[in-house]
Amino acid sequence: MTTSHPDPTLDTLLHNHPTLKKDLQRGLVMGGVALRDIAQAVGTPCWIIDAGTLRQRAQDMQTAFEAYSLPIDYHFAVKSQDHRACLSLLAQQGWGADVVSGGELQRALAANIPAERIVFSGIGKTDDELKLAITHDIAQINVESREELYRLNALASTMKKRARISLRVNPDVDAQTHDKITTGRAEDKFGIAYNEIHALYRHAQREMSGIHLVGLAVHLGSQISTEAPFRQGYTKIAELIRSLRHEGLTVEEIDCGGGLGITYRDEIAPPPSMLAHVINDIFGDMDVHLRIEPGRWLAAPAGVLLTQVIDTKEGVRKFAIVDAGMNDLVRPAMYDSWHGILPVGPTSPSTPIERVDVVGPVCESSDTFARQRALPSLKRHDILAFLDAGAYGSVMSSTYNSRPFAAQVMIHEGKWEIIRQRQSLEELMAHERLPQWLSQTES
Numbered sequence: 001m002t003t004s005h006p007d008p009t010l011d012t013l014l015h016n017h018p019t020l021k022k023d024l025q026r027g028l029v030m031g032g033v034a035l036r037d038i039a040q041a042v043g044t045p046c047w048i049i050d051a052g053t054l055r056q057r058a059q060d061m062q063t064a065f066e067a068y069s070l071p072i073d074y075h076f077a078v079k080s081q082d083h084r085a086c087l088s089l090l091a092q093q094g095w096g097a098d099v100v101s102g103g104e105l106q107r108a109l110a111a112n113i114p115a116e117r118i119v120f121s122g123i124g125k126t127d128d129e130l131k132l133a134i135t136h137d138i139a140q141i142n143v144e145s146r147e148e149l150y151r152l153n154a155l156a157s158t159m160k161k162r163a164r165i166s167l168r169v170n171p172d173v174d175a176q177t178h179d180k181i182t183t184g185r186a187e188d189k190f191g192i193a194y195n196e197i198h199a200l201y202r203h204a205q206r207e208m209s210g211i212h213l214v215g216l217a218v219h220l221g222s223q224i225s226t227e228a229p230f231r232q233g234y235t236k237i238a239e240l241i242r243s244l245r246h247e248g249l250t251v252e253e254i255d256c257g258g259g260l261g262i263t264y265r266d267e268i269a270p271p272p273s274m275l276a277h278v279i280n281d282i283f284g285d286m287d288v289h290l291r292i293e294p295g296r297w298l299a300a301p302a303g304v305l306l307t308q309v310i311d312t313k314e315g316v317r318k319f320a321i322v323d324a325g326m327n328d329l330v331r332p333a334m335y336d337s338w339h340g341i342l343p344v345g346p347t348s349p350s351t352p353i354e355r356v357d358v359v360g361p362v363c364e365s366s367d368t369f370a371r372q373r374a375l376p377s378l379k380r381h382d383i384l385a386f387l388d389a390g391a392y393g394s395v396m397s398s399t400y401n402s403r404p405f406a407a408q409v410m411i412h413e414g415k416w417e418i419i420r421q422r423q424s425l426e427e428l429m430a431h432e433r434l435p436q437w438l439s440q441t442e443s
């Protein structure tokens with residue numbers, strides 16, 4: 001959030017987001033719909049997803065790989081955006097899912113993603129979650145530790161099944177991204193240490209009757225904006241494949257993970273063709289079936305979060321206090337991330353530009369979306385759009401400060417529909433119970 005080089009101007013932001021258009025009368029328009037109309041009808045805060053953008057980005061990713069005719073399956077990282085409408089839409093386009101919990105697995109199935117298109121990663125899968133995956137015969141379970149491998153083998157054997165698995169490798173590569181979203185360094189909690197893989201692979205493939213070991217998986221981190229980490233990580237995986245095969249072991253599949261970054265501010269984010277090129281360079285002639293698991297690249301630019309100015313406050317600096325909080329969009333508080341902010345209503349070119357801190361109402365100083373951002377002078381009731389909020393946005397929301405989950409809307413071909421009602425306070429408290437001793441005292 002605090003960087004020395006200047007922020008992009010509002011025009012540059014618009015230019016970088018072809019999904020959004022500025023209309024002199026209607027204000028900010030997304031997928032043919034004036035966002036002001038949605039805010040007025042549904043209220044704020046409100047998440048918007050544009051189906052057309054999501055579909056187009058999925059298609060662009062596929063097109064990049066089709067250029068190399070690679071044998072590849074696409075798995076959308078459900079953690080980035082888990083609404084079933086998004087998953088179903090992607091399923092129609094042939095996408096499967098990458099899930100990291102039993103809940104996400106159930107969601108993917110409920111969105112009509114066939115089990116054979118689902119991969120399951122994550123370091124803390126419970127017995128019940130593993131059993132669910134085994135029962136449904138999903139495409140593969142990415143095993144993240146020796147301990148999990150043994151546990152899974154025992155579970156599958158008891159169930160008289162063979163679980164299709166890959167070993168997730170920790171390649172000890174720095175993805176050069178934010179510390180909190182890097183996953184492939186030796187000190188990170190993810191995957192199995194590089195130098196342990198070979199022996200474990202041999203053991204699993206030759207000795208474990210509950211396991212069908214199909215290959216290796218790797219995921220280096222998220223919001224990766226250069227080619228080097230991908231190239232380094234995949235090169236290490238290719239070396240492993242060669243040494244495993246040299247010993248007569250079978251490696252049929254490589255799951256290349258996700259991680260491709262986007263331009264939030266002024267990052268030079270490489271296009272999917274870069275990823276396709278690197279993957280083809282390294283695995284293209286290795287006779288392996290490939291998988292990728294992108295999330296952010298598809299979903300982030302397809303979504304915005306609408307919010308309204310509750311009050312402005314003048315002091316040493318000007319604050320615009322908005323009705324979305326860190327409980328809605330936690331990324332700035334959690335990762336210091338920068339989100340573009342655009343006014344939603346039509347703004348006259350004569351409105352003066354002012355520097356303002358855009359802050360939420362939550363009682364935490366970290367509930368700050370932008371510091372000293374140049375925006376047309378804001379006043380109460382103005383509506384703003386936080387850009388690139390389609391990934392790691394709604395999925396990370398909480399009800400901190402007893403703030404209900406915001407509504408979600410999907411735009412499709414110039415029309416919009418609510419796809420998740422705003423949570424009511426009754427719903428928020430519905431599962432709370434007073435302990436008996438206290439309720440008795442009350443009555």
Ligand SMILES: Cc1ncc(COP(=O)(O)O)c(C=O)c1O
Pocket residue numbers: 077079080098121122183219221222223257258259260293294295296297
């Ligand atoms: C195992 C795995 N696969 C895929 C992803 C998706 O990453 P991204 O949204 O950066 O593409 C993640 C997210 O960190 C992940 O942990």
